[in-house]
Amino acid sequence: MASISLRGVTKDFGGNRALRGLDLDIADGEFFVLLGQTGAGKTTTLRIVAGLEQPGAGTVMIDGQDMQGWNAATRDVALVLQQYSLYPRLTVRGNLEFPLQSKIRKLNAAQIKDRVDKAAATLQITKLLDRKVERLSGGEMQRVSIGRAIVRDPRVFLMDEPLSALDAKLREALRVELKRLHKELKATFLYVTHDQVEAMSMGDKIGVLNKGMLVQVGTPSQVYDQPCNTFVARAVGSPPMNLIDGRISGGQVALGDGALPVAGPEGRDLTLGIRPENLRLDTGGSVSGRVFDIEDHGVVKILTMQVGDTRIHATVPARTKVALDEDVRFGWVPEKVVVFDRATGVNLAV
Amino acid sequence: MAQIVLSNVQKFFGPAQVIKDMNLTIADGEFVVMLGQSGCGKTTTLRAIAGLETVSSGTITIDGAQVQDRRASDRDIAFVFQSFSLYPHMTVYENIAFPLRAVSMGKDAREQAVREVADILRITPLLNRRPSALAGGDLQRVAIGRALVRRPKALLMDEPIGSLDAKLREEMRAEIKRLHIARGSTSVYVTHDQIEAMSLADRIVIMHDGVLQQVGRPDEVYLRPANLFVAQFVGSPVMNVSPVTLDSGVVLPGAAQGFSFAPGLLAAVPQGTAVQLGIRPEAVVLAQSASPGHLAAEVTNIEPLGSHDIVDVRIGDATLRARTDSGFIRAAGQPVWVSLEQEQAHFFDRASGLALRKAG
Numbered sequence: 001m002a003s004i005s006l007r008g009v010t011k012d013f014g015g016n017r018a019l020r021g022l023d024l025d026i027a028d029g030e031f032f033v034l035l036g037q038t039g040a041g042k043t044t045t046l047r048i049v050a051g052l053e054q055p056g057a058g059t060v061m062i063d064g065q066d067m068q069g070w071n072a073a074t075r076d077v078a079l080v081l082q083q084y085s086l087y088p089r090l091t092v093r094g095n096l097e098f099p100l101q102s103k104i105r106k107l108n109a110a111q112i113k114d115r116v117d118k119a120a121a122t123l124q125i126t127k128l129l130d131r132k133v134e135r136l137s138g139g140e141m142q143r144v145s146i147g148r149a150i151v152r153d154p155r156v157f158l159m160d161e162p163l164s165a166l167d168a169k170l171r172e173a174l175r176v177e178l179k180r181l182h183k184e185l186k187a188t189f190l191y192v193t194h195d196q197v198e199a200m201s202m203g204d205k206i207g208v209l210n211k212g213m214l215v216q217v218g219t220p221s222q223v224y225d226q227p228c229n230t231f232v233a234r235a236v237g238s239p240p241m242n243l244i245d246g247r248i249s250g251g252q253v254a255l256g257d258g259a260l261p262v263a264g265p266e267g268r269d270l271t272l273g274i275r276p277e278n279l280r281l282d283t284g285g286s287v288s289g290r291v292f293d294i295e296d297h298g299v300v301k302i303l304t305m306q307v308g309d310t311r312i313h314a315t316v317p318a319r320t321k322v323a324l325d326e327d328v329r330f331g332w333v334p335e336k337v338v339v340f341d342r343a344t345g346v347n348l349a350v
Numbered sequence: 351m352a353q354i355v356l357s358n359v360q361k362f363f364g365p366a367q368v369i370k371d372m373n374l375t376i377a378d379g380e381f382v383v384m385l386g387q388s389g390c391g392k393t394t395t396l397r398a399i400a401g402l403e404t405v406s407s408g409t410i411t412i413d414g415a416q417v418q419d420r421r422a423s424d425r426d427i428a429f430v431f432q433s434f435s436l437y438p439h440m441t442v443y444e445n446i447a448f449p450l451r452a453v454s455m456g457k458d459a460r461e462q463a464v465r466e467v468a469d470i471l472r473i474t475p476l477l478n479r480r481p482s483a484l485a486g487g488d489l490q491r492v493a494i495g496r497a498l499v500r501r502p503k504a505l506l507m508d509e510p511i512g513s514l515d516a517k518l519r520e521e522m523r524a525e526i527k528r529l530h531i532a533r534g535s536t537s538v539y540v541t542h543d544q545i546e547a548m549s550l551a552d553r554i555v556i557m558h559d560g561v562l563q564q565v566g567r568p569d570e571v572y573l574r575p576a577n578l579f580v581a582q583f584v585g586s587p588v589m590n591v592s593p594v595t596l597d598s599g600v601v602l603p604g605a606a607q608g609f610s611f612a613p614g615l616l617a618a619v620p621q622g623t624a625v626q627l628g629i630r631p632e633a634v635v636l637a638q639s640a641s642p643g644h645l646a647a648e649v650t651n652i653e654p655l656g657s658h659d660i661v662d663v664r665i666g667d668a669t670l671r672a673r674t675d676s677g678f679i680r681a682a683g684q685p686v687w688v689s690l691e692q693e694q695a696h697f698f699d700r701a702s703g704l705a706l707r708k709a710g
Contacts, residue, residue, distance in 0.1 A: 168586065169588055172587055175653070176653075176662060200653070200654055200656055201654065201655060202653075220656070221676070224656035237657070275656070277657040277658075292524055293520060293523065293524035295523075295545060296545070296548035296549045297545060297548070298548060298572040298585045298586075298630075299585070299632045315657065318569075318572075324527060324528060324531065
């Protein structure tokens, strides 16, 4: 168990700057998710913490200790990747024992067996221990590779999109399992993903990364309800937050053929953010839109409405009867509107 | 435009049977989506309708005529693939016009047909460009235009928007639906994406292991799944499924008490049948305090998803997932009281997996 902290970490690959002075603090025992698109620098960050890459500048501390000069093997961190990279010829037990057999660990056979059995029980793969790895399903293989990290009892778990290669149903199940595992092990998790659902559902804290810089760090609800700028507003939530350019006048903002109430500074260029679930279809609503698309999720429908020259998403109950190209009226929940400065994209409330 | 009927269609690849006794009638002008995991036989079925694949036995009729022995080019059907397969050396106009050259249409008629299709697909400004200068969505528009320009009897599409990014997918999905409404051509569309299927289809055909599982409107498939496979394939998060006993209410394994159900709702379950309960997360209702009809449970996990939360609750040895407003349950470990929306409960025969429902 350990805290992680990065100070001013920079990394260049050729002429391309992957990380730009990254500061990051992860508390002991925290489940921290780094969320970002391809190329945001999240995997690079993870590899620098692991010791697989050297930072160009800045320091990496684990448990208060500067990691400069420590190689990956001595940092006592475990890495779980999207590709399982197990030994196909070995049994599950063989794979789990492997990292413990290294001479530097000085473990005897009984201790190794004990650790392997415990890890297998935690991951509910005890029944699979004598199977060859090549006979396992994707989900089972990912459990084994997590098991191989657990047996070492590392200070820190680093995970790079471990669920991305699995199908949706399995991802759903393993999300819950990883969270349970984190609770049981009380270890520090640094988890990297591009999937905002994974970030929201598992993280104690989410760090949103853009172009090598940390844009916002917060609990899932902080990041979702009060994104610090329009980038975060679009990065978290599916469908993303609606962003509408406008000016407030008399406590209202003009939208399409009407106006909606909102609190904020009057008479300056703003971008107003509203989540799709905070729009309400309402025959008496003050703005009209034409239904451009209906996405049916069974439990809810997500409408895309053409309002003037913008498209706006609204989440409505599944039983709502609505047809393509129909004209509908809607309103919103004014206290849920997030107000951003239009030029900088910064949330004016934070 | 045409009606398509598959009767007793079987297809073997060597010893492997990929379509098992398929019977399906697609009405004239209908938009049917075939949904299933990879390897379920959906693409093979589509290719069999198109004539790109022969069938081992059974018949396929289009507009009343048996076509299973006809070549693809004689079936008057258009096909759109996931890979756009346009001619790179031709302009968009030439690509769309290409199928018309084969039927020796006059130049004026050809131009009119191309322009009409281009107009519907909003690619008129692109007609003089080459495919290499187009974005993914436009490429697929051109491919669809080329398929439609001959006014085929039916339009078959195999994951046509699978390779596009999320935003474009949404856009193209809306356009394909709109195009269908405008043209009214019989359409068969293959996908593994349940949201796409639910959003596009007049009727969804769900396949698994070469066997047709259910054919129904999107809401039917969601609200009245025919069997356990469909129940757990459609919907996210997955429908909760657990074996239950029905001696004193609906009792989850290891639970001290059962959910009391109105007797009428259990009438479809024959005495003594081993059953599984199926209940969607939105039909599992949580309460902060004890109230009649609710069972005590423990919260084991919370997934805050922003717009709502998915909360796992443990009752006896079973875990149910519930969909709640965000922040409704503060922390795991908290006691909670659970009830079920009885009208939305499903019972499945544990042996066959089939839904047990009252007739009608």
